[in-house]
Amino acid sequence: MTGNKIQLDKNGNLKHFLTTEGLSKSLIHSIFEHAESFANVGERSVKKVPLLRGKTIANLFFEPSTRTRITFELAAKRLSADILNLNISTSATSKGESLSDTLHNLEAMHCDMFVVRHSNSGAAHYIATQVAPHISIINAGDGRHAHPTQAILDMFTIRRHKKSFENLRVAIVGDILNSRVARSEIHALSTLGVLEIRIIAPQTLIPKDVEKLGVQVFHNMDEGLSGVDVIMMLRLQNERMRGALLPSKHEYFQRYGLTKKRLEKAKPDVIVMHPGPINRGVEIASDVADGEHSVILQQVSHGIAVRMAVMAMIMGRRPKDSNEDS
Amino acid sequence: MTGNKIQLDKNGNLKHFLTTEGLSKSLIHSIFEHAESFANVGERSVKKVPLLRGKTIANLFFEPSTRTRITFELAAKRLSADILNLNISTSATSKGESLSDTLHNLEAMHCDMFVVRHSNSGAAHYIATQVAPHISIINAGDGRHAHPTQAILDMFTIRRHKKSFENLRVAIVGDILNSRVARSEIHALSTLGVLEIRIIAPQTLIPKDVEKLGVQVFHNMDEGLSGVDVIMMLRLQNERMRGALLPSKHEYFQRYGLTKKRLEKAKPDVIVMHPGPINRGVEIASDVADGEHSVILQQVSHGIAVRMAVMAMIMGRRPKDSNEDS
Amino acid sequence: MTGNKIQLDKNGNLKHFLTTEGLSKSLIHSIFEHAESFANVGERSVKKVPLLRGKTIANLFFEPSTRTRITFELAAKRLSADILNLNISTSATSKGESLSDTLHNLEAMHCDMFVVRHSNSGAAHYIATQVAPHISIINAGDGRHAHPTQAILDMFTIRRHKKSFENLRVAIVGDILNSRVARSEIHALSTLGVLEIRIIAPQTLIPKDVEKLGVQVFHNMDEGLSGVDVIMMLRLQNERMRGALLPSKHEYFQRYGLTKKRLEKAKPDVIVMHPGPINRGVEIASDVADGEHSVILQQVSHGIAVRMAVMAMIMGRRPKDSNEDS
Numbered sequence: 001m002t003g004n005k006i007q008l009d010k011n012g013n014l015k016h017f018l019t020t021e022g023l024s025k026s027l028i029h030s031i032f033e034h035a036e037s038f039a040n041v042g043e044r045s046v047k048k049v050p051l052l053r054g055k056t057i058a059n060l061f062f063e064p065s066t067r068t069r070i071t072f073e074l075a076a077k078r079l080s081a082d083i084l085n086l087n088i089s090t091s092a093t094s095k096g097e098s099l100s101d102t103l104h105n106l107e108a109m110h111c112d113m114f115v116v117r118h119s120n121s122g123a124a125h126y127i128a129t130q131v132a133p134h135i136s137i138i139n140a141g142d143g144r145h146a147h148p149t150q151a152i153l154d155m156f157t158i159r160r161h162k163k164s165f166e167n168l169r170v171a172i173v174g175d176i177l178n179s180r181v182a183r184s185e186i187h188a189l190s191t192l193g194v195l196e197i198r199i200i201a202p203q204t205l206i207p208k209d210v211e212k213l214g215v216q217v218f219h220n221m222d223e224g225l226s227g228v229d230v231i232m233m234l235r236l237q238n239e240r241m242r243g244a245l246l247p248s249k250h251e252y253f254q255r256y257g258l259t260k261k262r263l264e265k266a267k268p269d270v271i272v273m274h275p276g277p278i279n280r281g282v283e284i285a286s287d288v289a290d291g292e293h294s295v296i297l298q299q300v301s302h303g304i305a306v307r308m309a310v311m312a313m314i315m316g317r318r319p320k321d322s323n324e325d326s
Numbered sequence: 327m328t329g330n331k332i333q334l335d336k337n338g339n340l341k342h343f344l345t346t347e348g349l350s351k352s353l354i355h356s357i358f359e360h361a362e363s364f365a366n367v368g369e370r371s372v373k374k375v376p377l378l379r380g381k382t383i384a385n386l387f388f389e390p391s392t393r394t395r396i397t398f399e400l401a402a403k404r405l406s407a408d409i410l411n412l413n414i415s416t417s418a419t420s421k422g423e424s425l426s427d428t429l430h431n432l433e434a435m436h437c438d439m440f441v442v443r444h445s446n447s448g449a450a451h452y453i454a455t456q457v458a459p460h461i462s463i464i465n466a467g468d469g470r471h472a473h474p475t476q477a478i479l480d481m482f483t484i485r486r487h488k489k490s491f492e493n494l495r496v497a498i499v500g501d502i503l504n505s506r507v508a509r510s511e512i513h514a515l516s517t518l519g520v521l522e523i524r525i526i527a528p529q530t531l532i533p534k535d536v537e538k539l540g541v542q543v544f545h546n547m548d549e550g551l552s553g554v555d556v557i558m559m560l561r562l563q564n565e566r567m568r569g570a571l572l573p574s575k576h577e578y579f580q581r582y583g584l585t586k587k588r589l590e591k592a593k594p595d596v597i598v599m600h601p602g603p604i605n606r607g608v609e610i611a612s613d614v615a616d617g618e619h620s621v622i623l624q625q626v627s628h629g630i631a632v633r634m635a636v637m638a639m640i641m642g643r644r645p646k647d648s649n650e651d652s
Numbered sequence: 653m654t655g656n657k658i659q660l661d662k663n664g665n666l667k668h669f670l671t672t673e674g675l676s677k678s679l680i681h682s683i684f685e686h687a688e689s690f691a692n693v694g695e696r697s698v699k700k701v702p703l704l705r706g707k708t709i710a711n712l713f714f715e716p717s718t719r720t721r722i723t724f725e726l727a728a729k730r731l732s733a734d735i736l737n738l739n740i741s742t743s744a745t746s747k748g749e750s751l752s753d754t755l756h757n758l759e760a761m762h763c764d765m766f767v768v769r770h771s772n773s774g775a776a777h778y779i780a781t782q783v784a785p786h787i788s789i790i791n792a793g794d795g796r797h798a799h800p801t802q803a804i805l806d807m808f809t810i811r812r813h814k815k816s817f818e819n820l821r822v823a824i825v826g827d828i829l830n831s832r833v834a835r836s837e838i839h840a841l842s843t844l845g846v847l848e849i850r851i852i853a854p855q856t857l858i859p860k861d862v863e864k865l866g867v868q869v870f871h872n873m874d875e876g877l878s879g880v881d882v883i884m885m886l887r888l889q890n891e892r893m894r895g896a897l898l899p900s901k902h903e904y905f906q907r908y909g910l911t912k913k914r915l916e917k918a919k920p921d922v923i924v925m926h927p928g929p930i931n932r933g934v935e936i937a938s939d940v941a942d943g944e945h946s947v948i949l950q951q952v953s954h955g956i957a958v959r960m961a962v963m964a965m966i967m968g969r970r971p972k973d974s975n976e977d978s
Contacts, residue, residue: 042436046380048408054698056726067431070410074382074435077408082700082729084722097929105719105928108952109726110694276431277423300434368762372706374734393757396736400708400761403734602757603749626760 006128014313016128016137019146020187028155028191034309035156035302037319041078042304051317052081055112061140062088062118067277068140071300072115075307084111100130107132113314114138121145121180136314138307144180150275151184153306155192157299158230161271165192171224171266172215173200173256174234174283177207181275182234186213200224200256221256225265233258233274236283249282259285263293271295332454340639342454342463345472346513354481354517360635361482361628363645367404368630377643378407381438385411387466388444393603394466397626398441401633410437426456433458439640440464447471447506462640464633470506476601477510479632481518483625484556487597491518497550497592498541499526499582500560500609503533507601508560512539526550526582547582551591559584559600562609575608585611589619597621658780666965668780668789671798672839680807680843686961687808687954689971693730694956703969704733707764713792714740714770719929720792723952724767727959736763752782759784765966766790773797773832788966790959796832802927803836805958807844809951810882813923817844823876823918824867825852825908826886826935829859833927834886838865852876852908873908877917885910885926888935901934911937915945923947 004022009015014027041047057076059069064087076083088102106114113136116124121143128137141147155165162168170189176182176199189197190213197215199206206217218224225231236252258272272284272293280286289296312319330348335341340353367373383402385395395411402409414428432440439462442450447469454463467473481491488494496515502508502525515523516539523541525532532543544550551557562578584598598610598619606612615622638645656674661667666679693699709728711721721737728735740754758766765788768776773795780789793799807817814820822841828834828851841849842865849867851858858869870876877883888904915922924936924945932938941948964971 044380047382047436048380054696054700056699056729066412070412070432071435073410074408077382082726084725086718086722098932101929101932104949105952108949109723109956110699110953276427278427280424280427297430297434300431301436304435370706373708373762374706392738396738397761399736400734403708602753604753606750606753623756623760626757627762630761 017148017310017314018124018128018139020148020151020184023191025191031152031309032156032159034313034319035305038308039305042301048078048080050080051312052079052315055081055315057081057113058084058086058106058111059115060086060088065117068117071303072140072307075304075311079308079311103127103131107135115140118142138310141180144178146184147180148184149307149310150181151188153299153303154185154273155188156302156306157295162229165194168194168230169196169228170194170230171198171200171228172232175205175236176201177205178237179234185232186215190214198224221262222265225262228266229270231266231270231272233284235275236279253282257283257285258288260287263288273299343474343636344450344454344465346474346477346510349517351517357478357635358482358485360639360645361631364634365631368627374404374406376406377638378405378641381407381641383407383409383439384432384437385441386414388414391443394443397629398466398633401630401637405634405637429453429457433461441466444468464636467506470504472510473506474510475633475636476507477514479625479629480511480599481514482628482632483621488555491520494520494556495522495554496520496556497524497526497554498558501531501562502527503531504563505560511558512541516540524550547588548591551588554592555596557592557596557598559610561601562605579608583609583611584614586613589614599625669800669962670776670780670791672800672803672836675843677843683804683961684808684811686965686971687957690960691957694953700730700732702732703964704731704967707733707967709733709765710736710738710758710763711767712738712740717769720769723955724792724959727956727963731960731963755779755783759787767792770794790962793832796830798836799832800836801959801962802833803840805951805955806837806925807840808954808958809947814881817846820846820882821848821880822846822882823850823852823880824884827857827888828853829857830889831886837884838867842866850876873914874917877914880918881922883918883922883924885936887927888931905934909935909937910940912939915940925951
């Protein structure tokens with residue numbers, strides 16, 4: 001993957017945001033710092049800073065995702081940018097226009113940034129290689145490949161609860177094979193230097209050669225959760241499971257669902273995470289999702305702050321430039 | 327209905343806006359006063375006040391209604407709020423997420439207000455009981471139950487034409503049974519102390535025990551309209567009429583359509599109202615809809631002012647705080 | 653056509669923008685001047701001027717066109733107006749409301765301008781005759797009739813490349829019969845006084861009596877392109893071609909596709925234009941679309957500036973009024 005070469009400019013600053021693979025520890029910490037300064041914007045009376053006033057950001061969604069679209073739309077609006085929502089599948093391309101022509105047209109309209117969601121792995125990378133130099137790309141999820149803002153907001157959430165990453169044992173549970181979130185999390189956790197990354201899943205949902213990523217594989221939930229500081233649950237995405245030899249939802253929950261009883265295997269101060277939307281009773285029990293260890297809704301709040309941070313950094317703006325006048 | 331207990335905070339101020347039932351006369355008059363100050367905003371060169379700048383309002387429409395969506399969107403924009411449009415039926419819930427989880431996610435994104443439209447009676451109330459304390463709900467129509475902003479804008483329109491409510495005879499004509507508008511209007515008219523509320527409809531379109539609401543029932547249009555000051559026509563909603571033993575549209579118009587001739591039964595200065603969209607030639611003749619007694623388009627204008635008023639009051643802002651700088 | 657009488661007020665200023673037919677040379681040049689001042693807004697750091705702050709513009713799209721909708725949405729946002737997007741086909745009219753009632757409702761909400769796209773020729777004119785005096789209409793394409801902002805942005809693009817219009821030979825190539833763009837271009841080119849307007853198409857795609865518009869008709873591409881300064885390609889719109897006796901796409905390209913070889917017939921400094929979206933390999937070869945003579949993407953950029961100019965002129969605002977404070 002050449003993502004990291006593309007996403008940094010020659011000074012090592014973010015030009016695009018495509019993947020967590022190869023992203024340096026210092027850059028991730030820089031995103032954290034920016035996000036900290038935005039985290040309180042959502043709690044202020046006026047939830048808006050004028051940092052990106054007069055910028056045009058386009059949500060280019062080639063596969064629909066209302067939830068993800070909204071988080072980027074809100075981040076853009078709270079930075080005072082203008083935002084266009086384009087559902088590409090139902091738009092110009094239906095008139096037979098090529099993707100490349102659609103992109104160049106949006107460039108010519110002086111858009112500054114495309115937030116790209118696509119069902120094909122590598123789509124955001126490809127688009128980043130096609131666009132004019134003044135355009136930046138944020139990958140909002142591409143196939144099974146990456147979902148970097150989700151991974152960074154997860155790291156940001158861990159950081160707010162745990163002093164440091166160095167001593168953490170982290171378990172990722174569920175459909176690793178099909179999960180762009182898992183892939184992006186594993187890269188980020190590695191870079192941040194956690195003590196141990198465990199993945200817990202049935203054999204059919206684990207990618208080949210996954211040990212090369214520096215993770216430990218568990219098929220037994222109780223063993224995998226033993227002594228962990230962080231549990232990152234994955235959504236069981238029925239729509240991506242075609243062909244996987246998967247037992248019933250009920251049986252899946254019996255073997256890999258996170259219950260209160262299983263949670264006891266982990267450290268007493270374990271935090272439970274999930275990228276949403278959650279399937280209650282499939283991968284996670286309701287009382288765990290809503291319980292004291294859950295930080296799931298904090299992840300959502302942090303998602304806005306982290307997306308604001310990435311947008312502002314790419315545009316070369318620092319939060320300290322901001323004030324409430326616009 | 328416990329709507330009124332939910333919608334007021336302990337100081338008696340609007341926290342949500344769910345129903346006109348139980349709303350005090352003084353609170354309704356307070357909305358009128360706020361709306362008066364917004365009514366001229368639409369006629370100014372700069373149709374915008376910065377009252378809700380930096381607030382986030384989400385239109386949560388579980389049933390589609392472009393017209394209603396637009397009135398709330400415009401009200402929010404003219405108050406300088408950021409607004410998100412979510413068509414929930416085609417969104418996250420299709421991934422199996424529960425309503426409650428969708429709501430909590432939007433809360434975690436630091437939304438301030440949900441404008442809720444739903445085909446189920448009681449949906450807005452239910453949502454108001456589910457959300458976090460920092461979220462306010464406006465009911466934009468729930469099933470057959472209530473449409474309180476419509477009722478208040480109707481009252482506001484009456485008030486602009488008639489000196490006071492005390493001496494008014496008001497007739498509501500049409501499908502009372504299925505109308506959330508009628509229900510909300512009856513409660514508001516009662517509270518404002520009009521002399522007489524008449525409902526005029528065929529027996530099949532009148533709810534049981536309607537007399538308990540303090541209304542007089544008429545099946546004959548000419549009798550019901552005799553001497554009234556205000557006529558509030560209802561839309562004949564074919565989509566809600568399944569099973570009602572209704573004559574043909576033509577026959578309905580013959581018996582309950584508002585014509586110029588029938589209008590002569592009312593007071594000479596009668597005003598004719600309709601919540602729209604109107605069915606010309608079904609419940610109202612075109613020359614009446616467009617005639618000198620019609621205030622139908624004024625209702626639309628007042629709808630923006632009243633929605634701005636309710637939004638601002640819920641957020642604890644008074645129009646006098648506003649100025650044209652933003 | 654009485655378009656021009658409707659679109660000018662009694663002082664000769666733009667009230668609506670419906671057609672290029674009958675538009676005076678001085679008015680077109682006035683649009684050019686306004687557009688020049690907006691052309692650099694898209695290249696500024698803050699791509700926004702406060703000229704139309706507090707105005708409400710509604711995109712009324714009776715036929716879908718994401719590309720055109722976006723250009724008007726961006727123009728409105730960069731002028732700081734509030735914009736509503738209404739897809740009318742799926743909205744109020746489905747409840748049986750008449751077009752006229754929909755329009756009057758939007759008027760009552762104090763909208764200032766409707767951008768109208770409709771599949772029926774004359775729709776924008778008709779709407780302009782129906783609306784209240786405070787509403788202005790911009791025609792964003794009506795059936796086979798007109799697409800005036802496209803034509804003016806094309807003229808603006810020609811003007812930026814050629815010193816003057818007087819000595820220009822211009823060829824319009826393709827489906828003249830079904831093209832609102834061609835019709836609007838021919839009127840504008842005539843008014844601006846070009847030396848020669850040629851249309852190049854198979855007989856079946858040429859309107860009857862087209863010579864009355866002052867154009868020369870060519871069926872042979874090489875002859876038609878000989879010595880021209882400007883080539884305006886049209887999109888082959890399959891969706892409008894029902895019944896036209898057209899050869900296959902391949903054969904069409906053989907006879908009327910613009911290739912590098914054919915381009916040699918034109919002047920050495922010829923510019924190649926296309927309103928987009930382009931059909932590569934149908935009406936234009938890829939290497940021509942992307943080649944040194946192509947100004948196709950400049951047209952897109954100019955489209956924003958010209959639409960900002962028309963919106964601002966209709967609202968009676970001059971760019972010099974603008975500054976970056978809002």
